[in-house]
Amino acid sequence: MQVVILCGGLGTRLREETEYQPKPMLTIGGRPILWHIMKGYSHHGFNEFVLCLGYKGEQIKEYFYNYEILTNDFTIELGGKQRVQVHDELPEKDWRVTLADTGEDAMTGARVKRIARYTGDHRFMLTYGDGLSDIDIPELLRFHKAHGKIGTVTGVCPSTPFGRLSIEGERVTSFIEKPQSKGSYVSGGFFVFEPAVFDYLDDTNSCVLEREPLERLAADGELMTYLHEGYWHCMDTYRDFKHLNEVWAMGNAPWCVWDRPEP
Numbered sequence: 001m002q003v004v005i006l007c008g009g010l011g012t013r014l015r016e017e018t019e020y021q022p023k024p025m026l027t028i029g030g031r032p033i034l035w036h037i038m039k040g041y042s043h044h045g046f047n048e049f050v051l052c053l054g055y056k057g058e059q060i061k062e063y064f065y066n067y068e069i070l071t072n073d074f075t076i077e078l079g080g081k082q083r084v085q086v087h088d089e090l091p092e093k094d095w096r097v098t099l100a101d102t103g104e105d106a107m108t109g110a111r112v113k114r115i116a117r118y119t120g121d122h123r124f125m126l127t128y129g130d131g132l133s134d135i136d137i138p139e140l141l142r143f144h145k146a147h148g149k150i151g152t153v154t155g156v157c158p159s160t161p162f163g164r165l166s167i168e169g170e171r172v173t174s175f176i177e178k179p180q181s182k183g184s185y186v187s188g189g190f191f192v193f194e195p196a197v198f199d200y201l202d203d204t205n206s207c208v209l210e211r212e213p214l215e216r217l218a219a220d221g222e223l224m225t226y227l228h229e230g231y232w233h234c235m236d237t238y239r240d241f242k243h244l245n246e247v248w249a250m251g252n253a254p255w256c257v258w259d260r261p262e263p
Helices: 012-018 033-043 057-065 067-071 108-113 137-147 195-200 212-219 238-249
Strands: 002-007 048-053 074-077 083-086 096-101 124-128 131-133 151-156 164-168 171-176 191-193 223-228 232-234
Touching: 002 033, 002 108, 012 238, 033 048, 033 131, 048 057, 057 067, 057 096, 067 083, 108 195, 137 151, 137 191, 137 223, 151 212, 195 212, 212 223, 232 238
Parallel strands: 002 048, 002 124, 048 096, 151 223
Antiparallel strands: 074 083, 124 191, 131 232, 151 191, 164 171
16 A cells, blocks of 8 residues: 655745755654654555655655665775665665655645556555654554545644643643643544545645545545544644654654664
8 A cells, every 4th residue: 555645845834944955854863754754654564655746856856766875884886887785784675665746836635636646546545744643554544444435534632832721810720731632633644545535636736635625525424534642743843843853862752663773
């Protein structure tokens, strides 16, 4: 099953970083957030990816084209026919990555529509290139198969960046840092779609997946939600970027469901 990842946005709220690189290439612990997302899927056995590229997509192409030499020691023979010997074996040796240029100005729905030829007449998963979670992917897939509808979206309860105060008069009775708004779900990505979803999309740049296509799916009774009560965090601002790196550096990143090698 293909895992489609949206990687083409401008990342305007992280302009201090994304002016020079696409947001999915911003690093956590020295690896792009895109790599972290892919490792999560790969941990559950999903190793075929379609990356929907747009803004500065050539940097993502270059990263994967040179992935082996960027992530390993290697020996190169200079002069004559150049030869490269990569040392050690990649943990990601089974990955198959399709890098699809879906247009610099395209919205999310148009990007998905333009990769239909790579997913074919098959069910596929879809997520954003800036969201991390410890979601149980096999359980999400079982949920989707059981309800028989066209689409599943994962509902999450994100934490707020502000501490929540409980107050009596002028006295604070409790303080909760980064509380989660239980019962108030938002879309966290991590979709599963049947190929019929392409009938709800069009190829115009202005087609936004999260607007008319998903609204129509919901109105038609073809969109279900898988509620995830665990960890979810989006790299939306510079504060998020710093926070995710701090969590990784502490060695207890909740989204790291794979075996993390010793530094």
